[in-house]
Amino acid sequence: MKTMTMKTKRTFFILVCLLPGLLLFSLFKVYPTFQIFQKSLYLWTGLSDEPKYIGFKNFADMLHDETFLLSMRNTGFLMLVVPIVTIMIALVNASILTQSKLKERGFYRTVFFFPSILSFVVIAILWSFIYHPTMGFVNTGLEMVGLEEWAKPWLGDQRTVLWALAITLIWQAAGYYMVMYMAGIDSISPELYEAADLDGATRIQQFFRITIPMLWEIIRVTIIFSINGVLSISFIIVSIMTGGGPDRHSEVVMTYLYAQAFTNSNFGYAMAIGVVVFMISMLLALVSNKLTERGSY
Template sequence: MQHGKYRFIVGFLAAPLALYAVFVIWPFVQSIYYSFTDWTGLSPDFSMVGFDNYARLLDDDVFWKSLQHSLLFALVLPVVTIGLALFFAFMINVGGRHRKGAAISGVRGSSFYKIAYFFPQVLSIAIVALLFQFAYNPESGAINSALKAVGLGDVQPLWLGDPDLALWCVMAVLVWSTVGFFVVLFSAGMASIPKDFYEAALLDGASRVTTFFRITLPLLWDTIQSGWVYMGILALGAESFAVVQIMTTGPGGPDYSTTVMVLYVYQSAFRDGAAAYATTIGVALLVVTLAFAAVVMKLGRRERLEY
């Protein structure tokens, strides 16, 4: 009987695992292999060069800038995005005033706010980047026009043209475009928490802040941890690439002030014709991503709470 069960499990998992190995694991193995070659990406001919690409990586100032920016994305974006999402979700679900017949409720208009926060998720990240590129235009953009309208005509930053501001402008776009997803995610988690917990805490004199840190946060911790890892991967991967590629000059400028690792991979492969070096940067990006996920899972580990 046991033999038949294990045979069924192996037969059921064989096809998915084979597809995963072919389309996920094998490309990683190929990338690591090509990082030890001089492949240009345009010719089938290449030769092994050992650790030359990795030695070049250590002396590449642009790589170190891109690594710094990617790490900043991975550290700042999850903190801001998840912090805002938790606040909005808490207010939507349990942050309202006491009402007749409902001790615990969200703020008025909470259904509308859910739709409004989630709306950016409906838009393609490319469309979002283009919209904000127009908004950041220093001459005719909506932001500087609004500053003029309120009497701040002397305050006209270059936004994406300023090396000190460009990276933060890109981060703001990513926060705006992703916070709605986590609001809905955390709202679903908060809706599953029994209202009795909140009502008992309020009867005991607990404030809204206390209920958030003593009830909501502990019971949502697994969801928050997963969201943190997911947001970090987004910040290190395709989302940051799309926004930087579309919005910034260069792209990645001015003066490499917005270059991130995934963009540098693309530029090395398709602009510079150095596919082997691009895979080397990709291997470094893989290490950074795995390290980030491992650190978050390790620091966020705690005893599971059930209710």
């Protein structure tokens, strides 16, 4: 009986300690999320006290909204290209820096990781100058090597703007994931690589048969991080670098959501877009988690 009383007191103490955090989480996370789902069913300017209930009309309007569909396509492109390329570059760099025994390993780790600690605003401004059509490093470099015909307004061309934004996002994130992979590789037993060397395995074979399998759980997590990161970071990058141009060809779903809410005062429609983004994010997280299970590898 005394043991049960002690367990009860311990449970009560834990609940009391957790209660403030749970209340704050419910107040600032759960309740606003519920409100978004609720307000997405209304025609609301964000200023009126009495929004008009319209059911699922906001969601139906998305199917005929060409700008929304274009922003979804652009976002899908970035969510496909950026995570794949970022993770590949991070894995290769991490493998080289951990296994090549470079004396400058610490220096390269710092250099590659540096973009990850910069403000997204700084990154957007920096790459806007790099892509500048007359003074930018890209076009100037092409002219210096005699490839003037390749020079173009990278952020002003519908065919290149998304690729230019993708490169910016990859440059920002690759170093962050590289450090995560380096920590994972350092935890792999050196005996595995020594045994592989004795068996005559090349560095490439060791990379695919030892490094990647041993890092697979970390890779699974970084895939989800990278996909969701594109949604949040692309809003800042696109807003500063292109503003959605040219002709909406760099518009992403988060910039369109912001424009609907704070430019067009169509908060109900913006919240409906937010609900769709939330559902897609959850779906992608579940799908990527399922596809990358150990049994699928």
